[in-house]
Amino acid sequence: MSNKQARFYESVLANFDRAAAYSGLPSGLLKQIRACNAVYQMRFPVKIGNKYEVIEAYRVQHSHHRLPTKGGIRFSHHVNQEEVMALASLMTYKCAIVDVPFGGAKGGVKVSPRSYSENELERITRRYTTELIRKNFIGPGTDVPAPDYGTGPREMAWILDTYQVLKNGEIDALGCVTGKPVSHGGIAGRTEATGRGVFYGLREIVSYADDMAELGLKPGMKGKTIVIQGLGNVGTYTGSICQKEGGAIIVGVSEIEGTIYNKTGIDIDKLVKFRKKTGSILGFPGTTTLKERNDWVGIECDILIPAALESQIREDNADLVKAKIIGEAANGPVTDVAEDMLSKRGIVVVPDMYLNAGGVTVSYFEWLKNLSHMRFGRLQKRFDQNTYSNIVDIVEKTTGKKITNKEKAMIVRGADEVDLVRSGLEETMINAYKQIREIKKRKKKPITLREAAFLNALQKIASDYMQLGVFP
Numbered sequence: 466m467s468n469k470q471a472r473f474y475e476s477v478l479a480n481f482d483r484a485a486a487y488s489g490l491p492s493g494l495l496k497q498i499r500a501c502n503a504v505y506q507m508r509f510p511v512k513i514g515n516k517y518e519v520i521e522a523y524r525v526q527h528s529h530h531r532l533p534t535k536g537g538i539r540f541s542h543h544v545n546q547e548e549v550m551a552l553a554s555l556m557t558y559k560c561a562i563v564d565v566p567f568g569g570a571k572g573g574v575k576v577s578p579r580s581y582s583e584n585e586l587e588r589i590t591r592r593y594t595t596e597l598i599r600k601n602f603i604g605p606g607t608d609v610p611a612p613d614y615g616t617g618p619r620e621m622a623w624i625l626d627t628y629q630v631l632k633n634g635e636i637d638a639l640g641c642v643t644g645k646p647v648s649h650g651g652i653a654g655r656t657e658a659t660g661r662g663v664f665y666g667l668r669e670i671v672s673y674a675d676d677m678a679e680l681g682l683k684p685g686m687k688g689k690t691i692v693i694q695g696l697g698n699v700g701t702y703t704g705s706i707c708q709k710e711g712g713a714i715i716v717g718v719s720e721i722e723g724t725i726y727n728k729t730g731i732d733i734d735k736l737v738k739f740r741k742k743t744g745s746i747l748g749f750p751g752t753t754t755l756k757e758r759n760d761w762v763g764i765e766c767d768i769l770i771p772a773a774l775e776s777q778i779r780e781d782n783a784d785l786v787k788a789k790i791i792g793e794a795a796n797g798p799v800t801d802v803a804e805d806m807l808s809k810r811g812i813v814v815v816p817d818m819y820l821n822a823g824g825v826t827v828s829y830f831e832w833l834k835n836l837s838h839m840r841f842g843r844l845q846k847r848f849d850q851n852t853y854s855n856i857v858d859i860v861e862k863t864t865g866k867k868i869t870n871k872e873k874a875m876i877v878r879g880a881d882e883v884d885l886v887r888s889g890l891e892e893t894m895i896n897a898y899k900q901i902r903e904i905k906k907r908k909k910k911p912i913t914l915r916e917a918a919f920l921n922a923l924q925k926i927a928s929d930y931m932q933l934g935v936f937p
């Protein structure tokens with residue numbers, strides 16, 4: 466195990482301990498919240514080519530205070546037990562912060578997806594699912610996986626199919642996994658959800674004029690300069706939505722092959738197409754390539770968004786940061802030691818457990834859709850449309866004025882599933898930040914946003930435990 470990965474779990478625990486000290490909660494209860502409840506480590510054989518490979522994999526359920534437990538499955542050659550434990554712990558706090566009624570979990574399969582064919586990945590995913598079923602580590606009421614680094618809707622469809630085959634007749638089987646393709650019981654807007662949530666979160670944070678004044682920034686997303694590390698699902702949607710809906714300027718982008726810069730802005734949608742065609746972000750028209758790949762850390766900008774993996778901003782490079790705000794779109798990209806160094810310099814770190822909670826929020830909506838056996842909007846869309854149309858007709862009749870067909874179409878539209886999902890996500894991100902900000906303001910001693918977010922989660926989890934009668 467590399468030092469970086471070992472530090473990740475330690476860093477999560479250190480952050481927990483720091484916030485726990487302010488919480489006033491009994492130490493027994495804090496110990497229970499802190500610990501990973503169940504760790505399932507497995508090894509299984511999968512035929513690759515004409516040989517068998519023994520695959521190492523995990524599923525960790527961090528907290529059972531609410532069920533099901535919830536969290537993605539990561540496919541990466543870095544996967545190890547401590548990393549999955551750290552990620553599962555973060556899921557518990559994340560769910561509490563956005564009022565998603567789940568415990569936290571996470572899965573990891575130690576494979577590098579790029580080294581396998583689609584067929585081999587399918588066999589690995591199906592075998593992993595079978596192992597989870599055997600030990601009761603998956604199910605709509607027990608533990609519900611989702612995509613994470615290296616997995617997506619395709620893998621979720623394989624998981625669902627394996628589950629349905631082996632659990633024939635289970636009426637709520639569709640709810641055994643989220644992040645599925647819409648054609649297979651998924652929900653519109655899930656794929657973009659984490660990135661869209663990052664946008665709603667950052668937009669809310671930069672909307673407070675007094676907070677921004679402390680950082681020497683003007684309020685509002687428009688014109689803010691942003692650097693993104695990682696053009697995977699989260700980085701791509703974050704960049705594209707901040708740019709298109711927020712009017713932000715993406716001045717730098719970093720990927721495995723290197724880092725590019727353009728102070729007047731990089732069009733993310735065009736960059737993604739360029740990378741698909743050429744296999745690299747380097748050479749994208751109008752940009753310059755920085756000397757080292759890791760130079761993204763030191764680019765001058767308002768908001769730095771690490772959207773790839775953990776432990777990217779560490780003791781050894783935190784001093785290079787020139788941004789005013791770091792938005793943790795990835796899980797654990799800033800180590801605890803680095804955060805101390807950044808905080809001393811007045812740089813605000815927006816914690817992962819709040820900022821990237823959009824994914825699990827929309828997973829929750831998907832799970833509810835699956836359990837209700839009906840798409841959102843089916844009941845009221847037509848009704849709303851007819852009501853709005855009647856209102857417009859009456860207004861036109863009484864005023865004697867007519868609006869254009871285009872205006873009418875805009876007003877009388879009933880909400881589709883994707884509209885409801887986006888509005889539910891927006892409401893969730895705004896509301897959660899208000900709660901965190903309130904806690905931060907209430908404390909006499911200055912605390913970080915991460916400490917405030919942790920305190921918010923701890924209060925909610927503690928009250929759940931007390932209601933369960935576990936800790937009177």
Ligand code: GLU
Nearest residue numbers: 536537611613824825828
């Ligand atoms: N893997 C995502 C996360 O880290 C989503 C989890 C989920 O939807 O359950 O939050």
